[in-house]
Amino acid sequence: MRRETMLNATLMLILLGFPLWAWSVDEPFLITLSTRAVIFAIAGVGLNFALGIGGLVSLGHAAFFGIGGYAMGILAYHAQTYTALAEWPVLIEGTKSMPVIWIVAIVASALVALGMGALSLRTTGVYFIMITLAFAQMFFYFTISWPTYGGEDGLSIYVRNGFPGLNTMDPIQFYAICYAWLVVVLFLVHRAAKAPFGLMLSAARQNGARVQAVGQVPYRLYLVAFTISGAITGLAGALFADLNRFVSPTMFSWQTSGEIMVFVILGGVGRIFGPVAGAALFILLEHVLGGLSEYWHVYLGAILLGVVLFARGGLFGLIAGREVAHD
């Protein structure tokens, strides 16, 4: 087995075993930490689809994370207040059903990504970075100034949403849901990367002129990749909101965009499992460094700087070798 495959398997086993151990010794806090890691991993896998394969340096993925979060928040808020979300042209009511919320979160964030991508992808390079960052900030300010759903204070949801046959308030059961989603998302992204779309998308990153010369349009590839990427990160946002039973404009903040990117980089860009390692490492650092100092972000910054300047492959690069395999 290749070292990278071994590493992937080890990682997924740790993410399975650690919470189970925490559950057996009755440490719900550690389960919650693991849940955060897994949800962040999903968000990172989403960004990595656009960034790692397509080379789209999006600093606006907080937009999708937030849209997913608010999709959950708004639907659950209307369900818990017994008010209709819309009465015209058709009656739309809130819901406490996770599957429905997931679908809404995925569709809504995909649509937002489609619109944002259609505009941002008219540019490249540093423009693209600035524009995605700016659009996410637009959502941030909009949610702050829109009082219906809590404005700056956000929305609290009193009871976690339901999933048929599970008690979602039980940390380990909610963890199982998130872990299952991570596996599904990883599987689908892995397949897409090896499929015709992945081959052409990665080629567009490597050489746009080549893709045009074989009769394909990079813009369309990028737009589809960006949309899928946004949808995955949106799903993570919905799960994150459910974990906290709370949504606020913070989900839309530029720090969130930056952190999602950090998950990708700490793990290793372009590796399907990179963001999983990155998110786990991030949570570990947050926990360990956060215990040392209130100002742990200074250390995080220093570590990130070190990774960027001296260890570009991230964790995967250190352990599994520099080259990303293509076969």
Place this chain on the structure above:
Amino acid sequence: MSTVLLIEQTLNGLQFGVMLFLMAAGLTLIFGVMGLINLAHGSLYMVGAFAAAGVAAATGSFLLALIASLVAAAIAGVIVEMTVIRRLYDRDHLDQVLATFALILIFSEGTRWVFGSFPLFLDKPAWLSGTVMLPFGIEYSLYRLTIILVGLAVAAGLFWMIARTRIGIQIRAGENDREMIGALGVNISRLYTLVFALGAALAGFAGALIGAIQSVQVGMGEPVLILAFVVIVIGGIGSIKGALVGAVLVGLTDTLGRLLLPQLFGLFMDPSAATTVGASLASMAIYVLMAGVLLFKPSGLFGGA
């Protein structure tokens, strides 16, 4: 709505725009000459504001505070350029984004460590407090008017510097062709440090000027940074003229949007709903402006190609 209010808000928009210009000019210069996207530019803005607040508290002199903001931000800029930024010129944008994001974390938390989480206050000096009487009987804040004039003076100075001085020639040469400045016998690494320090000083200066209107606190720089990005996208990257036009457009759109949109919706909605909807949409106005520019001129109003 009175004309006086409209003119006053237009001036506020101009003041906001001029301040954004100070940020955007540095960013766009740094990008134009070195090809670097610097997310930590907002941190230099913050450094300037904190330096000014500290010096003002110690000496009571606003002028010294302003000088301190320029010096502190420039020094911070030089240190950052020589230790970190320099290694990033040959890297791709992703690395630049990440490294400068890391710098934000270090700057912000480091400042919080030293100064704490509570905002500091920088008071306007007595000789700039109060209002002035403008034509048509408009009473306007002397301080804000001063910001506008100082900002425009800095803009004029920058244009002059780039058009007429040796360093300006080197900057223009660097924007067109990096190898050429080497051939001209220019010390490139010194030029880069200088340009970075200049951008940093402008950002720090803006931070100090605004610090006297708003509070001085950690995290104050990034929202301004993102607005400066919007300015650059609208104006076109690398263009000082674009930065000026973009900054004024953004400043006016934001300020007037907040004034006019609620009133617009008030025409056909009840007042409280109109205020809500208007204010929410006004918060998006500049991004809509940016989207509009992207639709018709993806490289910005004054961008090449």
Place this chain on the structure above:
Amino acid sequence: MTEPILKVEGISKAFGALQASKGITLDLRQGEIHALIGPNGAGKSTLIQQITGGLAPDAGRVVFGGQDVTTYSTAARARLGMARTFQISSLAMEYTVLQNVVLGALGARGGVFRFFRPVMKDKALLAVARDALAQVGLEEFERFRTSELSHGQRRQLEVAVALTLKPRAFLMDEPMAGLGAEGTQRLMGFLDGLRAQAPILLVEHDMDAVFALADRISVLVYGEIIATGTVEDIRANPLVRSAYLGEEDAEGVA
């Protein structure tokens, strides 16, 4: 005579004061190699870009396979069978040799927006790809990473990718550049046979190769075609000799 596959009709393009193309008209007929020569800065790259869709001409039109494609994108022209190779190798460098040709086959076949089945197990695409590699003699290198190939092998791979595009015409921008004597000989032999598959518009600096291969030659000087004709016509043309070949000789001496 059948209709030419490619017709360039009165193309003009100016960059500010610089007139890069002045009413250029030329065509590419079935079964021929039509060489385009001219000194550096004559506007060859600008012309190629206008034919392939990278630049829009100010005036004139490009007709390909009987269709006016002047407003078509590069990708749309490629899908019609306009297969180009680049002056500077333009390949996906992280990919293996095989992946690069599969990419070409996939681009030409379409069905790019499929997300589930592994493309490198698609038998139809692999067959097209391996056939193209075999034609240029790269079949033993299919598992090599493209960045590991020599310069000459990359040029061969460029041609192989073009072969996967269901080509109706080839546009080759200096395919011999930097190949060395032996490589040039081999590629010339290959192109010689290739014209039967689809005609080739060949931009080339190597005059020996051009005179050996071309059925017709067009000479571009300062954005204008100053002569079009057979090898003998061009050799004998006094205008060409003074404007171009003289200069080329001078360069050869220097």
